[in-house]
Amino acid sequence: MSAPFDLNDDSVVVVVGSGAGGGTLGTELALKGIKVVILEAGQRHNMEDFVNNEWESFSQLAWTDMRTTSGSWRVHKNFPNLPAWIVKAVGGSSVHWAGASLRLQEHEFKTRTTYGDLDGANLLDWPITLAELEPWYAKAEDRMGVTRTNGIPGLPGNNNFKVFEAGAKKVGYKEVSTGRMAINSEPRADRGSCQQIGFCFQGCKSGAKWSTLIAEIPRGEATGNLEVRPQSMVQKIEHDASGKVTAVVYVDKDGKTQRQKARIVAVAGNSIESPRLLLNSASNMFPDGLANSSGQVGRNYMRHMTGSVYAIFEKPVHMYRGTTMAGIVRDEAVNDTKRGFAGGYEMETLSIGVPFMAAFLDPGGWGRPFASAMDGYVNMAGLWIVGEDMPQETNRVTLNTDVKDQYGLPVANVHFDDHPNDVAMRNHAYAQGAAIYDSVGATRTLPTPPYPSTHNLGTNRMSAKARDGVVNKHGQSHDIPNLFIADGSQFTTGGAENPTLTIVALALRQADFIAGEMTRKTI
Amino acid sequence: MATLIDRRGPSRRAVLAGIGAAGALMVSGAAVLNPREAWGMEVSALKPETMRTLIVMARDVYPHDRIPDRYYAIAMKPYEADAAKDPALKALVEDGVITLDTLSKAKYGVAYADVGWEDQRVAVLREIEDSAFFQKVRGGLVVGLYNQEEVWPIFGYEGASADKGGYIDRGFNDIAWL
Numbered sequence: 001m002s003a004p005f006d007l008n009d010d011s012v013v014v015v016v017g018s019g020a021g022g023g024t025l026g027t028e029l030a031l032k033g034i035k036v037v038i039l040e041a042g043q044r045h046n047m048e049d050f051v052n053n054e055w056e057s058f059s060q061l062a063w064t065d066m067r068t069t070s071g072s073w074r075v076h077k078n079f080p081n082l083p084a085w086i087v088k089a090v091g092g093s094s095v096h097w098a099g100a101s102l103r104l105q106e107h108e109f110k111t112r113t114t115y116g117d118l119d120g121a122n123l124l125d126w127p128i129t130l131a132e133l134e135p136w137y138a139k140a141e142d143r144m145g146v147t148r149t150n151g152i153p154g155l156p157g158n159n160n161f162k163v164f165e166a167g168a169k170k171v172g173y174k175e176v177s178t179g180r181m182a183i184n185s186e187p188r189a190d191r192g193s194c195q196q197i198g199f200c201f202q203g204c205k206s207g208a209k210w211s212t213l214i215a216e217i218p219r220g221e222a223t224g225n226l227e228v229r230p231q232s233m234v235q236k237i238e239h240d241a242s243g244k245v246t247a248v249v250y251v252d253k254d255g256k257t258q259r260q261k262a263r264i265v266a267v268a269g270n271s272i273e274s275p276r277l278l279l280n281s282a283s284n285m286f287p288d289g290l291a292n293s294s295g296q297v298g299r300n301y302m303r304h305m306t307g308s309v310y311a312i313f314e315k316p317v318h319m320y321r322g323t324t325m326a327g328i329v330r331d332e333a334v335n336d337t338k339r340g341f342a343g344g345y346e347m348e349t350l351s352i353g354v355p356f357m358a359a360f361l362d363p364g365g366w367g368r369p370f371a372s373a374m375d376g377y378v379n380m381a382g383l384w385i386v387g388e389d390m391p392q393e394t395n396r397v398t399l400n401t402d403v404k405d406q407y408g409l410p411v412a413n414v415h416f417d418d419h420p421n422d423v424a425m426r427n428h429a430y431a432q433g434a435a436i437y438d439s440v441g442a443t444r445t446l447p448t449p450p451y452p453s454t455h456n457l458g459t460n461r462m463s464a465k466a467r468d469g470v471v472n473k474h475g476q477s478h479d480i481p482n483l484f485i486a487d488g489s490q491f492t493t494g495g496a497e498n499p500t501l502t503i504v505a506l507a508l509r510q511a512d513f514i515a516g517e518m519t520r521k522t523i
Numbered sequence: 524m525a526t527l528i529d530r531r532g533p534s535r536r537a538v539l540a541g542i543g544a545a546g547a548l549m550v551s552g553a554a555v556l557n558p559r560e561a562w563g564m565e566v567s568a569l570k571p572e573t574m575r576t577l578i579v580m581a582r583d584v585y586p587h588d589r590i591p592d593r594y595y596a597i598a599m600k601p602y603e604a605d606a607a608k609d610p611a612l613k614a615l616v617e618d619g620v621i622t623l624d625t626l627s628k629a630k631y632g633v634a635y636a637d638v639g640w641e642d643q644r645v646a647v648l649r650e651i652e653d654s655a656f657f658q659k660v661r662g663g664l665v666v667g668l669y670n671q672e673e674v675w676p677i678f679g680y681e682g683a684s685a686d687k688g689g690y691i692d693r694g695f696n697d698i699a700w701l
Binding site for chain 2: 197
């Protein structure tokens with residue numbers, strides 16, 4: 001039988017979410033001949049429908065269902081109901097991501113061993129090593145068409161990169177390039193090359209950027225083994241008396257409650273919705289939520305140490321023209337505690353348009369200091385800093401039972417406080433970012449606070465021992481053998497690198513594992 | 524339109540305080556007018572003086588000397604329609620403006636929009652910046668002003684590009700001064 005599948009077909013793998021993790025896992029399983037239903041909360045758009053307008057696109061793509069926040073992070077003050085800037089649509093945040101595709105470094109899989117016991121940090125080594133993941137990294141890079149791998153040339157540098165590159169080299173940085181990007185620099189895999197549109201975050205209208213929406217899911221669907229159901233908001237995962245999951249309850253596009261039976265369930269709703277779903281699925285047998293015997297579901301929420309530095313020059317830059325994030329300095333990504341913190345960070349070019357610059361440059365700011373910075377927009381260059389933040393048990397996604405969503409379910413509350421290591425790293429990065437621009441004549445630099453989180457990680461983390469985390473090295477829950485996590489929430493620690501490549505590599509690896517276990521009939 | 528003037532005329536104290544921030548903005552009947560820019564906005568839910576003050580306040584919050592009044596007026600215009608439907612919002616706005624004027628008169632002897640120097644008006648705004656009124660106006664303005672496509676060229680921002688083929692042949696790497 002081929003897709004669409006019956007609600008009572010209990011032989012299917014149900015994947016919740018269609019982003020980098022869920023979309024890749026579902027497609028890869030389908031390519032292996034396994035029947036898959038992907039339930040996606042958002043709508044399905046075609047790439048022609050994407051909009052080159054920041055707020056209009058935000059309305060089209062962003063997850064704006066109610067969420068709440070707490071903690072000392074500035075996002076709580078300025079954007080109390082928008083902890084994360086991520087996507088609710090088929091393709092998930094792979095529609096919105098900038099394309100930076102970096103492998104984690106060897107030591108970043110062994111942070112507890114490497115950094116030691118940092119006060120307040122719940123550090124843990126990953127149960128896998130870089131060496132174990134390398135074959136899947138290689139497979140992911142080939143599949144996504146990552147530049148500077150597989151003989152694919154780098155992207156050409158835009159104006160923003162040229163300023164960044166000149167400054168970085170003057171400061172003495174060596175590892176400066178347009179980076180490893182899952183954006184075609186030349187036609188590949190039936191997709192064309194980058195047209196330097198400058199709206200990578202709003203969904204690529206040329207198809208040069210990899211996303212599960214255009215590059216994975218259609219391949220999966222072509223097999224007849226994959227069915228994607230958009231506008232299907234999962235409410236609960238059900239289990240039987242033996243504790244194995246059996247079905248997923250969701251509300252469909254017409255507002256009707258449906259129950260899809262399942263042999264296996266893989267959750268890939270991102271690091272906010274995935275723990276929320278596990279917690280909202282609490283039962284008599286699992287009163288603290290599914291897969292939560294460790295009490296770690298929702299904990300160790302990470303968002304990367306981020307921030308931006310914009311700089312104003314005497315003459316125009318037009319930073320918004322061309323690829324949003326094709327530029328990187330990697331020299332600071334090493335672990336060198338002489339700088340006063342553990343772990344490292346990347347600096348990557350970044351541009352946002354006038355509407356978002358006004359919203360994010362200094363949220364809540366006003367008056368001449370703010371307006372004169374905006375007046376410098378055309379002469380601005382910009383970079384984003386992305387570094388490893390410390391997992392903390394108290395940084396946490398919980399259910400806010402006082403606030404219900406449109407389906408009557410408790411919403412997620414996201415609590416976050418910076419760790420002192422995060423603060424030290426950010427201050428270092430602000431100074432280095434400013435130095436890059438000062439060296440090529442910036443008249444003013446603007447250390448810009450973190451945006452609502454785009455890299456949401458760690459809330460269902462991998463661990464060797466069941467008591468330390470939620471899933472094992474295959475993303476399989478320690479408690480329930482046919483329940484998997486397939487998104488960034490399984491990251492044990494965050495590394496300094498943009499997470500998507502690792503999410504995809506883990507999903508490909510997980511697909512092999514699931515297929516093997518199904519053949520062996522162990523799940 | 525050039526013959527329409529503010530019938531109240533400036534008070535002596537207002538003259539002493541300076542020309543007044545309202546500049547070319549004047550109230551006539553139920554309308555706020557800007558003869559220099561040749562536009563007018565009729566209001567009914569809000570008092571015309573209130574709308575004039577909102578427009579002055581909008582410029583003080585995000586002062587861009589190259590942006591004409593009309594774009595600040597466009598950003599403030601939704602308060603008229605919203606106030607007609609929402610009595611609580613109407614009260615928030617009218618009371619907020621009364622507070623601004625009261626504070627300005629105490630400090631400078633004239634209403635907010637008649638205070639001559641931006642930094643003097645900003646000193647008044649600083650006193651109320653944590654208020655619901657100020658936060659409402661500022662929060663709406665950050666989108667209402669900067670999301671107007673017509674103001675983007677003033678900032679040198681070109682907006683949508685996919686329909687023009689992106690920037691691959693239109694200057695994505697044309698920087699020459701480095």
